[in-house]
Amino acid sequence: MAELADAAHAAAEHGAESQTVQEYITHHLSYLTYGKFPDGHWGLAHTPEEAVSMGFMSIHVDTMGWSLFIGAAFLLFFRYIGLRATSDVPSGIQNFVESIFEFVDAQVTSGFNYKNPYVGPLCLTVFVWIILMNMMDLVPVDWIPEIAMMVGGLWGLEHMSFKVVPTTDPNITMGMSISVFFLILYYSIKNKGIGGFLSELAFHPFGKWMLPFNLIIEIPTLFAKPVSLGLRLFGNLYAGELLFLLISGLLGVYQLPAHFVWAVFHLLVVPLQAFVFMMLVIVYLNAAHEPAHDDH
Amino acid sequence: MDITLTIIGQSVAFFVFWWFCAKYVWPLFMDVMEERRQKIADGLEAAARAEKDLELAQAKSTDQLKVAKVEAAGIIDLANKRGSQIVDEAKDKAKEEASRIIAGAQADIEQEVNRAKEALRAQVSAIAIAGAEKILESSIDQAANEDMLNKLASEL
Numbered sequence: 530m531a532e533l534a535d536a537a538h539a540a541a542e543h544g545a546e547s548q549t550v551q552e553y554i555t556h557h558l559s560y561l562t563y564g565k566f567p568d569g570h571w572g573l574a575h576t577p578e579e580a581v582s583m584g585f586m587s588i589h590v591d592t593m594g595w596s597l598f599i600g601a602a603f604l605l606f607f608r609y610i611g612l613r614a615t616s617d618v619p620s621g622i623q624n625f626v627e628s629i630f631e632f633v634d635a636q637v638t639s640g641f642n643y644k645n646p647y648v649g650p651l652c653l654t655v656f657v658w659i660i661l662m663n664m665m666d667l668v669p670v671d672w673i674p675e676i677a678m679m680v681g682g683l684w685g686l687e688h689m690s691f692k693v694v695p696t697t698d699p700n701i702t703m704g705m706s707i708s709v710f711f712l713i714l715y716y717s718i719k720n721k722g723i724g725g726f727l728s729e730l731a732f733h734p735f736g737k738w739m740l741p742f743n744l745i746i747e748i749p750t751l752f753a754k755p756v757s758l759g760l761r762l763f764g765n766l767y768a769g770e771l772l773f774l775l776i777s778g779l780l781g782v783y784q785l786p787a788h789f790v791w792a793v794f795h796l797l798v799v800p801l802q803a804f805v806f807m808m809l810v811i812v813y814l815n816a817a818h819e820p821a822h823d824d825h
Numbered sequence: 826m827d828i829t830l831t832i833i834g835q836s837v838a839f840f841v842f843w844w845f846c847a848k849y850v851w852p853l854f855m856d857v858m859e860e861r862r863q864k865i866a867d868g869l870e871a872a873a874r875a876e877k878d879l880e881l882a883q884a885k886s887t888d889q890l891k892v893a894k895v896e897a898a899g900i901i902d903l904a905n906k907r908g909s910q911i912v913d914e915a916k917d918k919a920k921e922e923a924s925r926i927i928a929g930a931q932a933d934i935e936q937e938v939n940r941a942k943e944a945l946r947a948q949v950s951a952i953a954i955a956g957a958e959k960i961l962e963s964s965i966d967q968a969a970n971e972d973m974l975n976k977l978a979s980e981l
Binding site for chain 1: 827828829830831832833834835836838839840842843845846847849850851853854855857858860861864
């Protein structure tokens with residue numbers, strides 16, 4: 530806790546002397562970006578403006594890196610435990626991993642009514658990965674960025690941004706939700722046939738004489754799925770992170786109790802959002818496996 | 826919102842992680858838990874079987890006990906019968922022996938009586954001769970009376 534206080538204090542002083550609160554927050558909400566400069570060469574952006582000038586042809590090294598690191602660490606850890614798992618009475622850590630596994634499996638079994646051996650692993654991956662990415666939110670907001678700035682200073686990047694929570698990057702959340710969207714399309718067409726899939730869009734809910742209205746209703750519904758899925762997760766975590774930043778930027782040395790209260794509250798949001806994401810994946814994929822309606 | 830290549834990177838990561846999980850993580854736990862489920866099912870089945878076996882064994886033991894009781898009762902009956910038979914035989918034998926002894930005793934007695942009669946007869950004839958001698962005060966011709974006396978003695 531002393532470190533936390535120190536870091537917070539340093540940040541507060543830092544903010545008071547050289548940065549306004551707005552600058553402090555903006556800095557924390559910017560990404561460490563590697564991309565193509567307008568003049569054509571590739572490199573790390575030194576300022577947020579440079580990062581913006583890169584447009585689409587850039588990659589957020591920080592959130593992407595954390596996302597990959599967390600995902601790989603979780604999967605390797607689970608594999609490590611799985612390889613040592615026995616069917617006897619499970620020991621502590623195996624028990625813990627198994628309880629997560631069983632929890633996810635129970636959700637899939639109850640929510641997904643068709644046979645598809647890949648849905649379980651998908652849900653496990655999504656659930657644990659998102660929980661862990663969200664949990665990065667609970668690391669005090671200045672720890673890792675300050676360390677990153679010290680390391681970055683060695684290469685002349687003493688003001689570099691370093692975002693720690695991958696799920697506060699819409700690229701990360703939308704990257705996952707769009708992947709889920711493609712899965713919805715893939716499984717819909719696979720199970721209903723392209724005709725069945727299109728007829729669901731065109732002839733529902735009002736029958737074939739209302740086709741334009743059906744399309745007006747169904748097409749936005751279809752596209753709303755990935756958008757709402759990705760933005761819900763992003764919005765919740767972004768808001769949570771922003772509040773941590775506000776507390777850190779505005780409250781000075783008296784911020785600790787506020788941090789604590791918000792962290793406790795956030796402890797509910799972290800698994801809840803991961804759970805919501807997983808449940809919606811199950812619901813969407815279940816709908817994609819439903820046989821085509823042939824009553825029209 | 827700045828959408829960048831990150832979104833594609835994350836999509837790729839998503840599919841790679843999914844594939845890894847489906848191939849190298851999920852089956853491990855699935856297998857272990859299926860194995861454990863099987864073990865538990867086997868255990869429960871064994872327990873049920875043991876319980877049934879116990880029930881059968883108990884039923885069998887009561888049956889055997891019943892049979893044994895019946896057998897024991899039969900044996901006791903037989904023994905009782907044999908016992909009374911032995912007693913009866915012994916009684917019969919004893920009676921036989923008793924009657925044999927009685928018969929022997931009677932024969933002895935008869936013999937004794939006969940012997941006494943014989944002696945008595947001899948003495949009677951002597952007494953009769955002596956008496957007759959006294960009465961006659963003379964000697965009788967022994968040879969002449971011998972027949973008459975013997976006749977008399979055999980009549981006694």
